[in-house]
Amino acid sequence: MTARIEFRLNATDGKARTGVIATPRGDIRTPAFMPVGTAATVKAMLPESVAATGADILLGNTYHLMLRPTAERIDALGGLHKFMNWQKPILTDSGGFQVMSLSGLRKMNEEGVTFKSHIDGSRHTLTPERSMEIQRLLGSDIVMCFDECTPFPAEEKVALESMRMSMRWAQRSRDAFGDRPGHALFGIQQGSIFRDQRAESAEKLSDIGFDGYAVGGLAVGEGQEMMFDVLDYAPDMLPQDKPRYLMGVGKPDDIVGAVARGIDMMDCVLPSRSGRTGQVFTRHGVVNIKNARHQDDPRPLDEACTCPACRSYSRAYLHHVFRAQEMISGMLLTWHNLHYYQELMQGMRDAITAGTFEAFQAAFHAQRAEGDIEPM
Amino acid sequence: MTARIEFRLNATDGKARTGVIATPRGDIRTPAFMPVGTAATVKAMLPESVAATGADILLGNTYHLMLRPTAERIDALGGLHKFMNWQKPILTDSGGFQVMSLSGLRKMNEEGVTFKSHIDGSRHTLTPERSMEIQRLLGSDIVMCFDECTPFPAEEKVALESMRMSMRWAQRSRDAFGDRPGHALFGIQQGSIFRDQRAESAEKLSDIGFDGYAVGGLAVGEGQEMMFDVLDYAPDMLPQDKPRYLMGVGKPDDIVGAVARGIDMMDCVLPSRSGRTGQVFTRHGVVNIKNARHQDDPRPLDEACTCPACRSYSRAYLHHVFRAQEMISGMLLTWHNLHYYQELMQGMRDAITAGTFEAFQAAFHAQRAEGDIEPM
Numbered sequence: 001m002t003a004r005i006e007f008r009l010n011a012t013d014g015k016a017r018t019g020v021i022a023t024p025r026g027d028i029r030t031p032a033f034m035p036v037g038t039a040a041t042v043k044a045m046l047p048e049s050v051a052a053t054g055a056d057i058l059l060g061n062t063y064h065l066m067l068r069p070t071a072e073r074i075d076a077l078g079g080l081h082k083f084m085n086w087q088k089p090i091l092t093d094s095g096g097f098q099v100m101s102l103s104g105l106r107k108m109n110e111e112g113v114t115f116k117s118h119i120d121g122s123r124h125t126l127t128p129e130r131s132m133e134i135q136r137l138l139g140s141d142i143v144m145c146f147d148e149c150t151p152f153p154a155e156e157k158v159a160l161e162s163m164r165m166s167m168r169w170a171q172r173s174r175d176a177f178g179d180r181p182g183h184a185l186f187g188i189q190q191g192s193i194f195r196d197q198r199a200e201s202a203e204k205l206s207d208i209g210f211d212g213y214a215v216g217g218l219a220v221g222e223g224q225e226m227m228f229d230v231l232d233y234a235p236d237m238l239p240q241d242k243p244r245y246l247m248g249v250g251k252p253d254d255i256v257g258a259v260a261r262g263i264d265m266m267d268c269v270l271p272s273r274s275g276r277t278g279q280v281f282t283r284h285g286v287v288n289i290k291n292a293r294h295q296d297d298p299r300p301l302d303e304a305c306t307c308p309a310c311r312s313y314s315r316a317y318l319h320h321v322f323r324a325q326e327m328i329s330g331m332l333l334t335w336h337n338l339h340y341y342q343e344l345m346q347g348m349r350d351a352i353t354a355g356t357f358e359a360f361q362a363a364f365h366a367q368r369a370e371g372d373i374e375p376m
Numbered sequence: 377m378t379a380r381i382e383f384r385l386n387a388t389d390g391k392a393r394t395g396v397i398a399t400p401r402g403d404i405r406t407p408a409f410m411p412v413g414t415a416a417t418v419k420a421m422l423p424e425s426v427a428a429t430g431a432d433i434l435l436g437n438t439y440h441l442m443l444r445p446t447a448e449r450i451d452a453l454g455g456l457h458k459f460m461n462w463q464k465p466i467l468t469d470s471g472g473f474q475v476m477s478l479s480g481l482r483k484m485n486e487e488g489v490t491f492k493s494h495i496d497g498s499r500h501t502l503t504p505e506r507s508m509e510i511q512r513l514l515g516s517d518i519v520m521c522f523d524e525c526t527p528f529p530a531e532e533k534v535a536l537e538s539m540r541m542s543m544r545w546a547q548r549s550r551d552a553f554g555d556r557p558g559h560a561l562f563g564i565q566q567g568s569i570f571r572d573q574r575a576e577s578a579e580k581l582s583d584i585g586f587d588g589y590a591v592g593g594l595a596v597g598e599g600q601e602m603m604f605d606v607l608d609y610a611p612d613m614l615p616q617d618k619p620r621y622l623m624g625v626g627k628p629d630d631i632v633g634a635v636a637r638g639i640d641m642m643d644c645v646l647p648s649r650s651g652r653t654g655q656v657f658t659r660h661g662v663v664n665i666k667n668a669r670h671q672d673d674p675r676p677l678d679e680a681c682t683c684p685a686c687r688s689y690s691r692a693y694l695h696h697v698f699r700a701q702e703m704i705s706g707m708l709l710t711w712h713n714l715h716y717y718q719e720l721m722q723g724m725r726d727a728i729t730a731g732t733f734e735a736f737q738a739a740f741h742a743q744r745a746e747g748d749i750e751p752m
Binding site for chain 2: 043045046069073076078083084295312313314316317319321324326328330331332
């Protein structure tokens with residue numbers, strides 16, 4: 001694998017972009033949605049089923065994998081792709097976000113962060129250098145810089161200090177990553193909701209130079225309106241010729257709105273997590289399959305959907321197996337949700353290519369407004 | 377569907393038999409193992425995956441389905457096959473066994489049994505007539521008589537009274553079932569471990585006349601030795617030209633021993649339940665995937681197995697996802713176990729056809745004895 005990872009922009013429509021990230025493990029069509037495979041599995045799915053939904057790339061969580069089964073073990077077993085039976089590209093996060101949200105007893109300083117495992121209480125340290133090492137051991141195709149996801153809300157001064165430390169960590173990540181043909185390193189813009197900080201962060205990252213750039217520090221409780229406010233300007237500050245990745249987003253309308261603002265990649269646990277809790281995404285909005293209204297309904301979740309759940313099962317069946325707490329419920333509903341998300345991405349890619357993205361957005365919102373759907 | 381269900385015996389080897397039960401929904405190759413789809417799903421499996429293991433027929437549980445989602449609802453939705461997306465044959469039990477093992481506050485008399493649902497405490501009655509009606513509403517291809525599974529151990533007099541009531545219920549089941557081309561009704565032999573009672577029961581059932589005959593009242597705690605003692609004579613008492621079904625059996629060596637004694641059909645939750653608890657059946661015996669010895673093991677569960685779990689995953693991965701309580705663990709291990717069971721059945725069918733069943737049995741036991749396998 002000596003080829004470089006390359007981003008080709010094929011079309012734009014307004015700020016929305018469509019293209020391809022070419023990697024030795026296959027092309028990633030953008031805008032791309034990455035299902036989350038936290039612990040070396042997209043929950044309730046076989047990897048061939050994930051691929052069948054149209055996913056070109058998965059996200060793996062460094063924090064979870066370093067604790068169990070450990071990066072060294074995965075490396076000894078041939079890397080994450082082989083371990084989890086997924087041969088297409090994998091992006092790994094840096095571990096920083098999950099350390100803050102999941103682990104206990106953290107101590108952070110300029111060097112990095114020390115924490116206790118949420119699994120067994122064991123003590124671990126993550127630094128930019130260690131995060132790069134772990135992501136290399138995993139065999140990740142797209143590696144993320146180790147950063148601090150600035151909490152929200154943050155005072156301007158606190159956000160500034162946090163962003164500047166993340167920029168120093170970005171340089172250390174870049175230095176530790178080195179030159180690895182066939183593998184990409186993405187920088188992460190911080191700066192909370194402060195435009196001048198976002199600009200400073202973007203400038204610093206482009207000076208260092210990365211293969212792609214993430215908009216970080218969003219989807220952390222600020223709400224869609226404020227997130228869109230930041231996305232109205234933050235992606236424009238990043239290099240035009242590299243992919244832009246919005247981390248941890250989101251609901252279908254978040255995704256459409258982010259693409260409209262120039263985002264190329266996203267990831268979120270929402271479609272898989274919702275699949276396990278009976279919340280289903282459709283063109284007409286959200287269906288809560290546990291509601292008794294579905295118990296005699298012979299219709300599929302969505303007549304127009306071609307996923308296995310919609311092709312072969314009634315709402316009545318899906319209601320029944322959800323209520324009976326059968327595993328097939330999570331399996332089918334996760335499959336449907338991931339299929340829905342990938343169809344949404346394909347629809348956006350087609351519309352951007354055709355120059356009809358504005359009409360696509362209008363139809364997307366109109367269809368949801370007319371639905372007979374429960375509020376989410 | 378006007379065709380009759382027919383049993384064709386193709387070969388025998390000692391007492392072991394191989395043949396085909398031809399039904400309008402497809403052939404059932406015997407000896408047949410029926411995976412259990414209690415609540416309209418074989419737990420952790422999609423129906424197409426169950427079919428891919430080689431299963432020709434599933435078992436559904438009348439007790440569970442009558443309570444949730446109810447037989448009337450399944451009928452209104454087009455029957456159990458359509459409801460659960462399984463177009464091959466389905467055998468349903470009568471509900472009697474599970475009423476006794478799962479439900480609360482039972483009252484049994486000559487008429488039938490009244491009980492409280494284990495799900496919501498609601499009150500229900502099962503009689504031979506109602507059981508026939510429910511199994512008709514479900515659309516079952518092979519319907520089981522409503523009987524009392526005589527508890528073990530039972531005093532001779534108690535067993536005799538229980539058996540005779542079951543025979544009266546068998547007649548009522550036969551009368552209520554009527555004539556339904558394309559659907560079969562099986563009688564159930566009782567009589568506990570008492571040879572003369574087994575003979576009386578068999579004679580009574582053949583007088584009534586059924587499309588197949590089950591050996592009932594076994595696998596209820598008597599142990600393999602005593603079960604085999606009964607199977608040394610009980611199947612011989614049943615009509616030679618009809619399929620013989622041993623209910624609720626069993627471990628792989630139970631199954632081989634039962635086939636050696638003239639049994640044609642079996643069902644058991646063991647392969648699917650064990651799959652969810654990390655217990656794996658292989659040619660070499662049982663593997664407990666949760667054991668730490670597997671955590672660095674790059675080998676598959678069984679090099680010779682062609683199931684998805686063995687083709688694409690290491691023991692280390694299967695250990696990891698089991699420990700992480702990921703759903704893919706139950707999905708893959710259940711698939712493997714069902715695949716193993718179906719391969720075992722195919723091996724026996726081939727050996728009986730070839731007249732080498734004795735050698736097959738010897739090899740089966742020798743291979744297990746040499747394994748590096750944990751005790752079960």
